[in-house]
Amino acid sequence: MGAQLRVYRQKIKSAQTTKKITRAMELISASRIYKAQQRVAASNPYSRAVTRAVSAVATYSNVAHPLTTEPARIDRAAVVIFTSDRGLAGAFSSNVLKEADQLTNLLHEQGKEVVYYLVGRKAVANFGFRRRTAVQQWIGGTDLPQVETAHEIAQALLAAFNTDYADGGVDEIHLVSNRFVSMIAQIPEVVRLLPLEVVEGTEAPEASEVFPLYEFEPDAVKVLDALLPVYIESRIFNAMLQSAASEHAARQKAMKSATDNADKLIKNYTRLSNAARQSEITQQISEIVGGADALSTAGNED
Amino acid sequence: MATLRVELVAAEQAVWSGEAKMVVAKTVEGEIGLLPGHEPMLAILASGEVRITLESGEQIKASAEDGFLSVENNVVSVVARQAALI
Numbered sequence: 001m002g003a004q005l006r007v008y009r010q011k012i013k014s015a016q017t018t019k020k021i022t023r024a025m026e027l028i029s030a031s032r033i034y035k036a037q038q039r040v041a042a043s044n045p046y047s048r049a050v051t052r053a054v055s056a057v058a059t060y061s062n063v064a065h066p067l068t069t070e071p072a073r074i075d076r077a078a079v080v081i082f083t084s085d086r087g088l089a090g091a092f093s094s095n096v097l098k099e100a101d102q103l104t105n106l107l108h109e110q111g112k113e114v115v116y117y118l119v120g121r122k123a124v125a126n127f128g129f130r131r132r133t134a135v136q137q138w139i140g141g142t143d144l145p146q147v148e149t150a151h152e153i154a155q156a157l158l159a160a161f162n163t164d165y166a167d168g169g170v171d172e173i174h175l176v177s178n179r180f181v182s183m184i185a186q187i188p189e190v191v192r193l194l195p196l197e198v199v200e201g202t203e204a205p206e207a208s209e210v211f212p213l214y215e216f217e218p219d220a221v222k223v224l225d226a227l228l229p230v231y232i233e234s235r236i237f238n239a240m241l242q243s244a245a246s247e248h249a250a251r252q253k254a255m256k257s258a259t260d261n262a263d264k265l266i267k268n269y270t271r272l273s274n275a276a277r278q279s280e281i282t283q284q285i286s287e288i289v290g291g292a293d294a295l296s297t298a299g300n301e302d
Numbered sequence: 303m304a305t306l307r308v309e310l311v312a313a314e315q316a317v318w319s320g321e322a323k324m325v326v327a328k329t330v331e332g333e334i335g336l337l338p339g340h341e342p343m344l345a346i347l348a349s350g351e352v353r354i355t356l357e358s359g360e361q362i363k364a365s366a367e368d369g370f371l372s373v374e375n376n377v378v379s380v381v382a383r384q385a386a387l388i
Contacts, residue, residue, distance in 0.1 A: 043315070
């Protein structure tokens with residue numbers, strides 16, 4: 001067998017093995033998206049209930065709570081970046097990191113210092129490579145987020161938020177994560193978590209409107225105290241779930257195109273190897289014919 | 303007679319929802335019983351048991367931890383980080 005032919009065969013074999021792996025990863029991701037989406041859906045009633053309650057307290061009582069009021073000066077902002085633990089998911093993690101970079105530039109322009117909280121091994125690796133420091137990082141389990149992790153992150157962020165600037169605290173918290181739009185679209189998104197802007201909330205009632213008078217037990221301030229950390233945690237958990245669903249979708253898409261590319265490679269190399277084999281055969285035939293010809297001419301001359 | 307629409311949700315999934323005659327829950331101030339027509343209320347839950355009495359008289363018990371309770375227009379939402387039927 002000719003050297004060229006052997007090289008092509010090797011390449012075909014390696015593309016086939018890679019294709020097997022990417023195909024398997026594609027199938028695994030496809031089955032996990034469904035589960036991840038179900039988890040997002042299952043957590044919706046909770047976040048809806050929490051959001052409604054928070055907007056109820058925020059709108060129906062006139063309590064000024066440190067978490068809801070805008071501080072006079074914002075000197076330091078925290079950015080929480082949600083990436084994945086594992087790669088091979090296309091631009092999933094790099095999109096988020098790019099978005100975080102843009103946010104950083106914006107915050108720097110506004111004269112704010114930026115500190116980072118990282119979720120996912122990819123963010124940690126990226127920061128390590130660029131020699132940037134992060135305050136805290138959480139790795140493992142980005143494809144199957146747990147409430148406990150969300151709780152931990154929320155606690156860490158709240159602790160930083162409740163600390164003064166002089167002691168290393170932050171005045172503002174942003175979340176950067178992928179939002180799951182559909183199987184083919186995942187959009188990196190920045191959300192300001194604190195100070196609070198309650199989203200999808202009940203609209204503020206008109207001054208003349210009669211409010212349903214809420215009774216707070218024990219009182220509005222305490223209820224708000226207890227409710228806001230829960231709200232923040234639920235927002236973080238939601239971001240983690242969305243990010244997990246997006247990760248699987250992005251991986252499925254990336255692996256699908258990898259499989260397609262492997263197919264294309266195999267086809268091209270098969271053609272090349274066929275051509276190589278054919279030319280080898282042609283060469284051999286012409287050698288034999290040439291050799292026989294030479295022999296017979298030599299015999300005639302004798 | 304009006305009934306209460308009860309939703310019991312935990313962080314990861316909705317635990318139970320349905321119509322009920324009465325809900326008894328434990329708040330930080332003590333146990334509270336809710337009947338249809340209760341005024342709008344928001345309370346912090348103490349970890350403990352939530353008892354839901356159905357119209358048939360049947361009782362459903364659940365444990366709830368770390369959460370709150372809201373009542374509005376005969377809709378009772380018990381929201382807890384961790385909740386499970388017992």
